[in-house]
Amino acid sequence: MKRRILVIGAGPGGIAAARRLRERIGDRLEIVLIEREGTAEFLPGTIATVLGEAPAAHWRTPLRLRGIEVQQGEVQRATGRGVVLTDGRTLEAEAVIAAPGLHLNLTAVPARPNVFAFWSPTTAEAAREAVARLQRGRLVVVISGLPYRCPPAPYSLAMQLAAFYRHHRRDVQLTLTTPEEAPLASLGHGIPEFLLRSCAEAGVEVQLGRRPDWSAGTDRELVFTDGSRLAFDLALVVPPHGRAPMLATLPDEGVLVSVDARLETAEPGLFVVGDATRTSLPRAAGVATAQGRTAADAVLDRLGLARFEGPHLPEPECYIGHGDGRYSRITIHFPEGLPPTGRPEVRLEGPAPELAAGFARVFEEWRTLRTENGR
Structure with missing residues (x-):
């Protein structure tokens, strides 16, 4: 047997x-x-869903794997x-x-007007109309806590939103808040400084060391555990992960x-x-x-x-959208083996429009691996 x-x-x-x-x-x-549900979801499609570039269904595909039984x-x-x-x-x-x-703990974020908690294409659908409708004011991207999946993605989301509103000539200020003292500090190799500099160039204010207190706040104001406050018109929240x-x-x-x-x-x-x-x-x-x-x-x-x-x-690579069709790419190699004995080699490329093709390639490879059609 x-x-x-x-x-x-x-x-x-x-x-x-x-x-x-x-x-x-x-x-x-x-x-x-x-x-x-017997289907797979391409999580990096979250940002494109929020921006209205593709519906959530575009990033889902049924699983068809030769020699592997799929159970819903x-x-x-x-x-x-x-x-x-x-x-x-x-x-x-x-x-x-x-x-x-x-696990996305969506219920940890209070259900309030102008506050949308999501971190997948499916959960991002609800925020798309609010993003498209905003004409002026402050939009805040809120990282609720650590750890969370795809650490560079909130910075990419904020920069692409800033470019979206510039393109449509809307007076929207972008702020990102995070509990981190530095973004992706564990990677080093200049990545934290690069992300902060890129956000500043994109017109995104980054507030470090800010952990939201979801028991406080209102429909228009965030309250943080250090007592600081931030008024907003729209908040997009990376919910706590459990x-x-x-x-x-x-x-x-x-x-x-x-x-x-x-x-x-x-x-x-x-x-x-x-x-x-x-x-x-x-x-x-x-x-x-x-x-x-x-x-x-x-x-x-x-x-x-x-x-x-x-x-x-592992040979991870991560694409970071800067808006206006430009992407950066972080690639990591471990030629001497895994930590703690081996030290990683980190390479940073971009931002450049040519790297957008790499992001598209990753999606096509992802879909191919899940839809073998019995071959």
């Missing part, structure tokens, strides 16, 4: 894990990929021996690889889950990859992809089906 492996989530980590299992020893495995359902609890779905079904397995990402409920029983404190070098948790047979893991690596698709492949190899080794020869080295 084939041995069943469950993979949860169709993000870069989950897809990489499922494909790696199939690539190495698929004929001896039953690989089941569980995704809530929402996982309530994951263990090393299987999962329990919210509809009461139980799926057993030899091992589970979970790539749930971080641990995926399916991982709630793991013993770790806080949002992130502890894993070993093979991505296995304290629960034997349960592997977690991507943004949900406690790691010094950046929260980027390239990291999740490498972790998915590593976890797949570790599962095969654990089951005695193939040897584990060490972690896959």
